[in-house]
Amino acid sequence: MYVYDEHDRKLALERVEQFRDQTQRALAGELSEEEFLPLRLQNGLYVQRLAPMLRICVPYGMLRSDQLRRLARITRDYDKGYAHFTTRTNVQLNWPRIEDVPDILAELAEVEMHANQTSGNCIRNTTTDPFSGVQADEVADPRPYCEIIRQWSTFHPEFAFLPRKFKIAMNASERTDRAAIQVHDIGLQLVRNDQGELGFRVHVGGGLGRTPMIGPVIREFLPEADLLTYLEAILRVYNRYGRRDNKFKARIKILVKALTPEGFAEKVETEWQHIKDSPTRLTPEAIEHYRSYFTEPAYETLPDASELLAQQRFENREFDQWVAHNVDAHKRPGYAIVTLTLKKTGIPPGDVSDAQLEHIADLADEFSFGEVRSTHEQNLVLADVRQDRLLELWQRLRPLGFATPNLNTLTDVICCPGGDYCALANAKSIPVAEAIQRRFDDLDYLYDLGKIDLNISGCMNACGHHHVGNIGILGVDKKGEEFYQISLGGNSHHNASIGKILGPSFAQEDIPEVIAKIIDVYVEQRTEEETFLDTYQRIGIDPFKERVYA
Incomplete structure (x- = not known):
């Protein structure tokens, strides 16, 4: 997964100190609520029914075990001891004090996390399939492209105050879509053309809310090198023509419908011609640079565990049910993808306690190379579990409440x-x-x-x-x-x-x-x-x- 460099770390820390100053001025009455509103929103801070809420960004759903442990400590020290995973793979704290938020952000920055642009009329967290990089049927790993979009969209001055919030999702599987790309402002499906070249099918204008719409395709194939310039052309058209007089009609889906998908695509193409060869166009070296962060972990060459697993399943019906519903095929022989369901009856879907977060971190270190992924369905994934250790993992998960074998059923709400x-x-x-x-x-x-x-x-x-x-x-x-x-x-x-x-x-x-x-x-x-x-x-x-x- 992506690791911050010195520029990322400096930017994150400077942002924390900026918001600390803004918060102190707001609490001192030097900034009105109206003035503070856009500042706190772009740092993920809401004011909810009973208390503030802080939305923490989890880019494309990826979390390291040390980040989980820091989240656990933050929920324990600054909140009421639990956190909530959302449909956009982020984490929400429901009870922080406003005066504590800068300290929370500082603690997050120490483990390469932030709350930048998790709210406000800007480009939000880019999401993707939680099985990215480990499923056999994907066209290519989408995570490097998600990271490219994240860096391009973070603090982009032209897109800091769009007509309305803006969400991008990417999918790479030809069999299914676990990222719901067709109900996003921009949905990107990784594809290969007839020549075998990698690129994207581009959907624009999806979204839910008061006027739910499925995003139509405005371009069947966009070469990978043109990803950012084409996205920039879309955002420029939206910024220019999107409505600002009525927030209920301000999403890009309303603009696409008003112009028709063909008319909107024509405006994007016209705009794109002016910028498609700009320095924002991706080079092969840049793409490879970001791919280099998403290398495979230290997989072992494992003996065939199918007979062992079959015997274990035969001997334990509950384990068999869990494997049938919560375990998916992995691209590497001997490994499996395991989904931890956060849907135990009596617990709000997506909620985890501070102690549970620490246990998940331990399990990630022991069973899945120190990595966890959050999902659109408000569950968590250990993406690289050895098949011969599935029984051991299941036995560890049961007392924690994460082995409920109801994935994709009626109660996986x-x-x-x-x-x-x-x-x-x-x-x-x-x-x-x-x-x-x-x-x-x-x-x-x-x-x-x-x-x-x-x-x-x-x-x-x-x-x-x-x-x-x-x-x-x-x-x-x-x-x-x-x-x-x-x-x-x-x-x-x-x-x-x-x-x-x-x-x-x-x-x-x-x-x-x-x-x-x-x-x-x-x-x-x-x-x-x-x-x-x-x-x-x-x-x-x-x-x-x-x-x-x-």
């Missing part, structure tokens, strides 16, 4: 913090997630149902990505009371789609039974090979609507 924390939320999300997990607590039944994405958001800002859940739940306000709207048919992977609203909303206590009725229709109507999404796409929304509102 994506969920925002909702009304328990967020000042923007219309309704709570966490109790709804727990109620559904308790209603569907039979693992055999969950496995029989197969893959189902269930996403919950507490408001239309859609931090829980409810629009692209196979089943989506949205908290709404009805005359001061909390209700929940259901949508069906969303999908965040290849061939992404926006879910359709089922009908009138429901009270919180009704949601588990409503979900049960939806599942009943699926079970009755599915064919042997169909997933929930397959069945929905075949029969449409009406059978579900008729059952739920009968």
Whole structure:
């Protein structure tokens, strides 16, 4: 993974001291709240319902064990002893004191972390597939390109005050999309053209919120050397033509729709012609420089462990279930990719305690070359585990609560913090997630149902990505009371789609039974090979609507 050089370290420390001065002036009354607002937002500091919230950047989801230990200490010393992993792979602290934030940022800088541009109308954290670099089917490792984008976009003066926040995601797998690139402002799919040259298919104008949209393709193939110049052309067009008079119509998706994808692409191409040969164009040497940071760890040549693993699975049904659902194939023989689920019933999805963070750091050192990855689904990944040590790892994970074998099932819920924390939320999300997990607590039944994405958001800002859940739940306000709207048919992977609203909303206590009725229709109507999404796409929304509102 990327390691800071002297320029990175100096920049991070200078930024901390700048914000320390800004915070002290704000607390002394020398800066008004209006003046302090953009300064604190671009350093990741929000003011939430009950306390400040600090969003810490985790570029493309990569964390070292020493960084996990520092996060653990920070949550213990400056917060209430836990942290929250978000759908954009970042970490949030929900209870820091404003006066402590500069000290927190200083501690983060010591382990090459920061909170730069995790909020504000700027380019946010670039995200990618948590299996990057270890899966066999990827076109190329996307992480070097994510790092290139991160360095280019950090403190870029032209893009510090865009019409609205801006998010970029990249995917490299031809089989699936774990980064949800089609619902980002810019989504980049690594591809090779007919000549075998590496480049990107460029989607622009995706996004969720009040006006959910799937990002159309504006360029089928962009050579890798042109990555930054083309992104800069997109941002220039957005900065110039994006609306600033109405924040609800300020995202780039509104501009792309207004101009049409073809019209927007034409403006980008025109702008690009002026800058495509500028010094920002990537050279082979620059690309190789960043690739050099993402070398393979010290893999061993391992004996075939398939027979041992088969015997262990045969002898232990619970271990077998965990391997079947939480372990994925690795590109190197003898290794496996392991997902630690942060979805144990009774714990808010994505939450981890300070002690758990320290245990994860220990496990990363012992089992996965000192590295952990956070995911869009609010889980964690150990990407390089020896197959002959999977049983040992599972035994260590169980008492920590990370071995729940429910990955990609109905109870592997994506969920925002909702009304328990967020000042923007219309309704709570966490109790709804727990109620559904308790209603569907039979693992055999969950496995029989197969893959189902269930996403919950507490408001239309859609931090829980409810629009692209196979089943989506949205908290709404009805005359001061909390209700929940259901949508069906969303999908965040290849061939992404926006879910359709089922009908009138429901009270919180009704949601588990409503979900049960939806599942009943699926079970009755599915064919042997169909997933929930397959069945929905075949029969449409009406059978579900008729059952739920009968």
